[in-house]
Amino acid sequence: MKAPLSWILEHVDVPAGTTTEEITDRLTLTGLKLEAVESPGREITGPLVIGRVLTMKPEPQKNGKTINWCTVDVGDANGTGEPQGIVCGAHNFAPGDLVVTVLPGGVLPGGFEISARKTYGHVSAGMICSARELGLGDDHDGIIVLPEDAGKPGEDVRPVLGLDEETIELEINPDRAYALSIRGIAREVLVSVEGASGFRDPALRDTPPANPDGHPVLVEDPEGCPVFVARRVTGFDPSAPTPDHIVRRITAAGMRPISLAVDVTNYVMLETGRPIHGYDADKVQGALVVRRARPGERLTTLDGADRALDPGDLVVADDSGIIGLGGVMGGETTEMSGSTTSILVEAAHWDAVSMFRTGRRHKITSEAGKRNERGVDPTICEAAADRVVELLVEHGGAVADPGVTVVGTPPAMPTIQVAGDLAARVSGMEISAERSAECLRAVGCEVSGSGTLSVTPPPWRPDLTDAQDFSEEVIRLVGYDQVPSVLPTPPSGRGLTRAQQLRRRIGRTLAGEGYVEVVNFPFVGEADLDDLGLPADDPRRDLLRLSNPLSAEAAFMTSTLLPGLLRTAGKNVGHGTTDVAVFETATVTLPRHAGPAPILPVDRRPSDEELAALDAALPAQPLHLAVVATGDADAPGWWGGARQVGWADAVEAVRSAAAALGLEVEASAAALAPWHPGRCAELSVDGEVIGHAGEVHPVVCRAFGLPARSVAAEVDLDVLIDKAVHLRPAPSYSSYPVAKEDVALVVDTSVPAADVEAALRDGAGDLLESIRLFDVYTGDQVGEGRKSLAYALRFRASDRTLKEGEAAAARDAAVALAAERTGAVQRA
Structure with a gap:
């Protein structure tokens, strides 16, 4: 809201000598934040005076334009008292008119310097000004013609035009519409500036009564x-x-x-x-x-x-x-x-x-x-x-x-009961009930009572609807700058919580794996879920709608991190970054449909029952981890060619994060949007499903501007943190030599490699130090519908060197159990 200061001061008196800065500082402290102070004449310097047109001679030009060669009386402002010769292209004035004249040496808004210069065959010593040239408006076709009582030629024209008028621009909050008026701002000056008085309400006037002769x-x-x-x-x-x-x-x-x-x-x-x-x-x-x-x-x-x-x-x-x-x-x-x-x-x-x-x-x-x-x-x-x-x-x-x-008649304002000490309890200041009542009356409220105040807000304040609104009015008039700064004393020696430590551990782990952390807005629209290819009955389509979204295209809280992460990766690819690996840890929102949340008090600690009711109404907000990668996982060089990101990289990212928490992730085949149905893995820990990973469906890749075969994963991080081994014992290492054994097992293609690995691990016993899948083969040598899985087994004892045959025996036991559980046959 822009308001000329003189207009405001027509309706309220401030102490003599009060500066514009003092007024705006007080308004800012009470809630009307100053944006700027403007003055139309601030950029104008030099002689700007009243001139009287003596002569005006039209002169047609070769370009079809007609200019006027004028002589203008500017009094003694030019130092000679002689008329000033000026060329003017406007035609809305006549000899005898008073006009605004800027003389050589003057500077107009925009840094436009005025000098005597030859133009159209004359030396024009000045300019006859329009409103636009003075920064007073958009009228450029005609110059300003002053009234006859404006003054004498040669006198400063600034007071006549109000060029020294200061206009204050204030930021008005949406709930304070009354301040979008001179009436409202003047009232705020009255209650904000010390010593202000004499409010003259422009809406307080005698009006004729209604009668039947008016328009129906x-x-x-x-x-x-x-x-x-x-x-x-x-x-x-x-x-x-x-x-x-x-x-x-x-x-x-x-x-x-x-x-x-x-x-x-x-x-x-x-x-x-x-x-x-x-x-x-x-x-x-x-x-x-x-x-x-x-x-x-x-x-x-x-x-x-x-x-x-x-x-x-x-x-x-x-x-x-x-x-x-x-x-x-x-x-x-x-x-x-x-x-x-x-x-x-x-x-x-x-x-x-x-x-x-x-x-x-x-x-x-x-x-x-x-x-x-x-x-x-x-x-x-x-x-x-x-x-x-x-x-x-x-x-x-x-x-x-x-x-x-x-x-009709204006609607009545409700009367609200307000505790007299509410403002004191909320702010921590010593504010008596009498002081509260005084402040509320100052803003126009009707107040009665002592311990408990009965308050009726004024009709221009529809934003005052409950007790807390009135306490805010009291506090802002007493002064936000008077609220004591009291910091709570934090307990010593606690540091980060277990969950915070583990979350940071995951972030460091993924950063070490080459992923970059990003933060996205948690908002989505139906179109985002359509782009993910989610079916109509997918539970991730059950979204919490926002009552006042930033964008109508993203009017819901997200139930999955993938739309934002895929969009971020797509933007990076669109800007020429071909190799992208990003991750995000953030909460998602899963509605409980438990009805509206209760409004808790602010003047006391809520009771356990109130907090429980609030928690029950709030949606579930589990913490998720998601990764997206595309391009090359390994760059090409003298060591060999590049390796493109594959579905296994998404699985491995989750496994690395879980390993940092002391957990092992099991993967099994699954089908779930937005992943490719044949390259999607269901991830679980201790038999509990935590999420999915794999190659993103090509249709989804196109929707988000990603290359085909991009990969993604999303898991429930709360589950991982809950199961994590927070303080793990340091690993023990054996100084004795390792015994290496490799086995290749042929199984049906439907058998997960994780099941085979689990059987080998269980069958090998305590001597097994590590197991690693290093090759998968399908082809004529193993038969149709079959695959060969090659594992590297490493055996070591902590207290001795293994004897001849011990490693082989452990290997044979592992193969036997794998054959029993999965039907594996050792490949010759």
């Missing part, structure tokens, strides 16, 4: 529109100019001057916070009706867009049909124009939720909608409409009709 209005949806006020003026002069002070103020506030009728409604909206709409009354047919839109209805709004309306849209209609989206934007058919002489003024209060939904639905952003959807004061509709009528009469020569239409 029927409100069919009083919940959507509790109050509707209509006033009419006739005999309006559409050519009447907008007064300079109104133009300057709405321009400083960031709005573009259009015409007197439109500028007045914008001016009153900025002043009071109440959006106003004006209709060309001669185009309105019959009574105004406020209702919900009906299926199939359409409206062409003021921006020229033809819009299909929704039954949830609040609209204003007459006998011809819909003429406006209530509180959001008017319709084209009743738009005020350059021929409008009769104006119907609408000041209505609209349901904030309906306004927000309509604005989002139709993608309309307007100053009126921005205020209506946040909630504005419903009690000032009559005052705002009367103020608009007053200005139209004063500056546009209009006549106010005696008829006044007022439909």
